[in-house]
Amino acid sequence: MKAIVRTQPGPPSVLRLDPSYPKPAPKAGHIIIRVNAIGLNRAELRSRNGDPPAKPEFTSDDLYTETPPAILGEECVGIADDNGGSEVIRKGDTVAAYFCGIGKAFDGAYAEYTRVPARYVFTLSTTLPWGLLGAIPSTFMTAYGSLFRALHIRPHDSVLVHGGTSSVGTAAIMLAKLEGCKVAATTRQKSKVDSLRQIGAKAVLIDGGDESLSKQLKAHETFKDGVDHVLELVGPDRIADAWACAKPFATVCITGVLTKVWALDKWSPAEGIETGKKLTTYQSARDLNSESLGEGMAKLVKDVEDGKIDVKGGIGLTLNGLESIIKGHEEMEADRVTGKIVIVLD
Numbered sequence: 630m631k632a633i634v635r636t637q638p639g640p641p642s643v644l645r646l647d648p649s650y651p652k653p654a655p656k657a658g659h660i661i662i663r664v665n666a667i668g669l670n671r672a673e674l675r676s677r678n679g680d681p682p683a684k685p686e687f688t689s690d691d692l693y694t695e696t697p698p699a700i701l702g703e704e705c706v707g708i709a710d711d712n713g714g715s716e717v718i719r720k721g722d723t724v725a726a727y728f729c730g731i732g733k734a735f736d737g738a739y740a741e742y743t744r745v746p747a748r749y750v751f752t753l754s755t756t757l758p759w760g761l762l763g764a765i766p767s768t769f770m771t772a773y774g775s776l777f778r779a780l781h782i783r784p785h786d787s788v789l790v791h792g793g794t795s796s797v798g799t800a801a802i803m804l805a806k807l808e809g810c811k812v813a814a815t816t817r818q819k820s821k822v823d824s825l826r827q828i829g830a831k832a833v834l835i836d837g838g839d840e841s842l843s844k845q846l847k848a849h850e851t852f853k854d855g856v857d858h859v860l861e862l863v864g865p866d867r868i869a870d871a872w873a874c875a876k877p878f879a880t881v882c883i884t885g886v887l888t889k890v891w892a893l894d895k896w897s898p899a900e901g902i903e904t905g906k907k908l909t910t911y912q913s914a915r916d917l918n919s920e921s922l923g924e925g926m927a928k929l930v931k932d933v934e935d936g937k938i939d940v941k942g943g944i945g946l947t948l949n950g951l952e953s954i955i956k957g958h959e960e961m962e963a964d965r966v967t968g969k970i971v972i973v974l975d
């Protein structure tokens with residue numbers, strides 16, 4: 630089969646097309662997926678570079694490895710080509726998989742076929758085109774999990790998305806807006822302000838500018854007292870500024886590490902967390918072990934079909950063919966895209 634392989638750690642050019650990589654063999658308890666669309670993720674950029682992952686990026690500690698497989702790609706949608714004896718998934722079903730070890734603990738989705746443990750494969754009942762479906766699994770499920778399973782947002786709440794132009798950030802803005810929340814979001818680039826407004830951000834703050842985020846936020850009438858929830862996607866080392874945007878009794882959820890820093894930096898919880906404010910995290914890979922995630926995925930797909938979520942508005946770039954993954958990595962590396970990069974296979 631054709632696959633994009635990582636030849637060594639490094640820039641996008643270390644990714645090369647291999648026209649005759651061995652197709653995964655059928656295995657009991659595993660689904661072979663004929664890949665139709667691939668969503669790119671920031672974690673794949675880190676793996677490509679050889680940055681070590683963190684344990685919570687794996688479904689369990691025993692899967693942890695610092696060395697990524699030859700084929701990266703942590704999510705895909707496609708058709709079940711072999712069901713490995715599953716009683717739930719049939720050959721020919723439309724399926725999705727993400728963050729269950731593909732492209733991290735074993736060969737991933739940058740290929741015509743990939744093999745995934747059946748327990749982590751979602752069956753999707755939908756006629757959405759691959760180019761839209763490919764943008765949903767990891768990104769919208771991470772946004773969904775962060776907002777509803779970690780932060781517990783409710784209608785009329787206010788939410789700050791720190792790292793608003795990331796794929797997870799744009800999805801979170803849309804989902805929070807759909808829930809009836811007032812949303813503020815950040816970017817480092819003034820050129821991206823309009824795109825954040827278009828997808829529903831009521832206030833857009835410039836990160837790293839002359840004024841702190843909290844000063845910019847509180848200048849808006851709607852957010853003058855701060856926000857009820859902060860979704861932190863930039864990183865724990867940048868949390869102090871976002872934290873200052875949180876109201877008393879607000880909750881802050883650390884989901885992202887765009888700065889690639891996993892730990893709090895010289896930030897004392899005793900000084901930073903006033904009584905009543907709460908800190909939580911969301912880790913998709915760990916949450917995949919929960920039984921109830923399928924309902925969330927089904928609801929997201931239905932909301933997209935019903936036109937309640939404009940998933941197209943959350944896609945920054947769609948490319949065609951396996952080889953375009955290299956171009957996708959170049960765009961991601963340069964932070965040129967607002968939202969998700971989707972690769973559609975022929």
Ligand SMILES: NC(=O)c1ccc[n+]([C@@H]2O[C@H](COP(=O)([O-])OP(=O)(O)OC[C@H]3O[C@@H](n4cnc5c(N)ncnc54)[C@H](OP(=O)(O)O)[C@@H]3O)[C@@H](O)[C@H]2O)c1
Pocket residue numbers: 669670671672767771792794795796797798815816817818821862863883884885886887888889911912913914961964965966967968969
């Ligand atoms: N916990 C989980 O389960 C989970 C799941 C998925 C993703 N994540 C994490 O969530 C984050 C977002 O992932 P993604 O795939 O959505 O990212 P992405 O789409 O690749 O995000 C790209 C955007 O992030 C911003 N950015 C990049 N580096 C930054 C930095 N050093 N400081 C501030 N902003 C920076 C840039 O926006 P501007 O230039 O506009 O500022 C850039 O355009 C990542 O850290 C990813 O690893 C976590």
